[in-house]
Amino acid sequence: MTKFSAIQARGGPTAFDEGASRRGGGRTRRANEARILEAAEAVFAEAGFTGASMQAIAERAGLPKANLHYYFGTKEGLYRALLARILDMWVDAFDHIVPARDPADALSAYISDKMHWSRTRPLASKVFANEIVHGAQQIEPYLSGKLRQTVKDKSVVIEGWIASGRMAPIDPAHLFFGLWALTQTYADFDVQVRAVLGRERLTDADHDHATRQVTALVLRGCGLADPADGKAAASVSNPPSL
Amino acid sequence: MTKFSAIQARGGPTAFDEGASRRGGGRTRRANEARILEAAEAVFAEAGFTGASMQAIAERAGLPKANLHYYFGTKEGLYRALLARILDMWVDAFDHIVPARDPADALSAYISDKMHWSRTRPLASKVFANEIVHGAQQIEPYLSGKLRQTVKDKSVVIEGWIASGRMAPIDPAHLFFGLWALTQTYADFDVQVRAVLGRERLTDADHDHATRQVTALVLRGCGLADPADGKAAASVSNPPSL
DNA sequence: CGAAAACCTGACCAATTGGTCAAAATTTAT
DNA sequence: ATAAATTTTGACCAATTGGTCAGGTTTTCG
Numbered sequence: 001m002t003k004f005s006a007i008q009a010r011g012g013p014t015a016f017d018e019g020a021s022r023r024g025g026g027r028t029r030r031a032n033e034a035r036i037l038e039a040a041e042a043v044f045a046e047a048g049f050t051g052a053s054m055q056a057i058a059e060r061a062g063l064p065k066a067n068l069h070y071y072f073g074t075k076e077g078l079y080r081a082l083l084a085r086i087l088d089m090w091v092d093a094f095d096h097i098v099p100a101r102d103p104a105d106a107l108s109a110y111i112s113d114k115m116h117w118s119r120t121r122p123l124a125s126k127v128f129a130n131e132i133v134h135g136a137q138q139i140e141p142y143l144s145g146k147l148r149q150t151v152k153d154k155s156v157v158i159e160g161w162i163a164s165g166r167m168a169p170i171d172p173a174h175l176f177f178g179l180w181a182l183t184q185t186y187a188d189f190d191v192q193v194r195a196v197l198g199r200e201r202l203t204d205a206d207h208d209h210a211t212r213q214v215t216a217l218v219l220r221g222c223g224l225a226d227p228a229d230g231k232a233a234a235s236v237s238n239p240p241s242l
Numbered sequence: 243m244t245k246f247s248a249i250q251a252r253g254g255p256t257a258f259d260e261g262a263s264r265r266g267g268g269r270t271r272r273a274n275e276a277r278i279l280e281a282a283e284a285v286f287a288e289a290g291f292t293g294a295s296m297q298a299i300a301e302r303a304g305l306p307k308a309n310l311h312y313y314f315g316t317k318e319g320l321y322r323a324l325l326a327r328i329l330d331m332w333v334d335a336f337d338h339i340v341p342a343r344d345p346a347d348a349l350s351a352y353i354s355d356k357m358h359w360s361r362t363r364p365l366a367s368k369v370f371a372n373e374i375v376h377g378a379q380q381i382e383p384y385l386s387g388k389l390r391q392t393v394k395d396k397s398v399v400i401e402g403w404i405a406s407g408r409m410a411p412i413d414p415a416h417l418f419f420g421l422w423a424l425t426q427t428y429a430d431f432d433v434q435v436r437a438v439l440g441r442e443r444l445t446d447a448d449h450d451h452a453t454r455q456v457t458a459l460v461l462r463g464c465g466l467a468d469p470a471d472g473k474a475a476a477s478v479s480n481p482p483s484l
Numbered sequence: 485c486g487a488a489a490a491c492c493t494g495a496c497c498a499a500t501t502g503g504t505c506a507a508a509a510t511t512t513a514t
Numbered sequence: 515a516t517a518a519a520t521t522t523t524g525a526c527c528a529a530t531t532g533g534t535c536a537g538g539t540t541t542t543c544g
Contacts, residue, residue: 046377047292047376048290048291048292048293048372049293050289050293051291051293051376126375126376129371129430129431130376132431133368133372133375133431134289134293134372135288135433136434136437140437143433143437143438144440147437147438148437151438168462170459171455173438173439174451174452174459175455175459177427177431177434177438178424178456178459180431181424181427181431182420184423185419185420185423188375189371189374189375189419189422189423191374191377191378191382191385192374192378192389192419193419195378195382195386196385196386196415196418196419197415198386198390209413210416213412213413213417214416216412216463217412217417217420217459217463217464218459220462220463220464220465221458221459221462221463222459222462223462
């Protein structure tokens with residue numbers, strides 16, 4: 001309730017016992033919902049909202065189609081529930097951006113978190129990307145509400161770092177746009193990345209390398225490259241196989 | 243023919259007179275095809291491949307549905323023709339990346355071109371983004387063919403700049419991934435950008451500001467910020483209205 | 485002019501879509 | 515046990531989908 005789950009609007013009889021979780025009751029529900037959501041994530045990521053069919057999701061979940069409607073009411077209901085689950089993860093990385101922390105550390109941690117998210121949850125990232133590319137009809141309230149406010153808050157922190165001369169001047173909002181773009185591209189556009197690199201699949205080493213490249217670019221770009229410490233500059237020297 | 247238009251596979255009787263353009267003949271065809279492609283770009287951008295219906299495209303073009311099939315055969319044919327048109331524009335910006343040029347100038351020009359493309363052709367960018375997010379089934383050959391080769395070629399240029407100490411070391415391929423992501427995000431994710439900035443529409447001033455931010459981040463990130471010249475650092479000082 | 489080529493389109497079709505529902509099976513609570 | 519609540523599902527439906535086609539109109543060109 002405290003996060004974004006409030007979007008959810010389920011269709012079954014027990015749609016309003018959120019968080020109540022009677023003794024053992026709803027165990028089946030929770031298990032099936034998770035199963036359906038996982039299948040939905042894959043199908044929505046692959047085909048987009050309209051391209052995804054309830055039939056395809058049902059087959060992937062190994063359940064009859066009518067069962068999905070029992071739990072989520074409509075296709076849009078299922079889609080919204082999925083988005084809610086994804087958005088809950090989206091904001092977490094912001095926790096690194098706090099005044100007390102060293103800017104370089106904070107940005108490095110933020111990038112690592114986002115890159116890790118792209119690595120471990122590429123399908124979620126694609127569903128999110130697809131939603132925004134096509135107008136964000138479902139999550140617009142979130143974007144101009146919670147996200148906008150969070151960016152405002154964290155921008156104050158960054159402006160503080162800039163004012164105290166701890167990093168180069170940059171418009172914080174655009175820095176965030178850049179960070180999101182730089183990290184999520186490895187999930188959303190993975191086909192392109194793989195094609196250009198000539199890889200069939202990206203390995204952990206590839207991802208670590210990518211993370212170092214993004215980190216180096218951003219830190220240097222924010223005037224945070226420590227000239228004494230060669231970390232940022234040295235990170236390019238060893239790409240995982242050529 | 244020299245570019246990517248080779249993908250096209252039209253359906254009408256004159257499908258094979260490409261480039262021939264008999265005296266006045268095909269004037270109607272060319273006009274209608276352009277009209278349909280424009281409508282298709284908007285609808286595909288809004289709804290994705292599956293979400294776009296031939297009916298919707300037809301209405302937007304002000305033509306009966308059967309007419310679209312007359313010119314492009316199938317929905318996929320129309321989609322491929324559209325992608326071909328878009329890809330032709332995609333590679334152009336690379337022309338700035340040549341050894342003789344100053345790295346800072348070259349990268350600035352590249353960013354400006356890409357940002358301008360995001361500004362003037364956001365729908366094309368979205369169609370392209372959608373295609374890649376959903377697996378690039380149609381343009382995979384292009385990605386692992388021409389694009390991969392181009393990146394290879396241009397990477398040599400960048401590595402040259404690095405070797406001669408003209409810019410900081412960075413993996414060229416990942417630099418390109420970053421440049422694409424940083425610039426295209428202003429087209430593909432414009433809803434998010436507008437929501438966070440609290441703008442209903444982005445003005446030219448907004449776009450210029452964004453371009454300066456991206457440029458500053460990248461140039462500094464590549465060790466190309468001229469300490470004597472305050473351009474990069476000063477560019478943050480005047481965001482278009484707060 | 486006249487005929488061939490190009491262009492146009494309303495009517496139609498099979499397939500798929502999201503969604504409903506009633507009846508049955510299962511689980512839970514008393 | 516047994517009544518109540520929950521879960522399951524096959525069969526069905528109206529609407530929309532991409533695509534076809536025959537027969538028409540217009541344009542082109544000798």
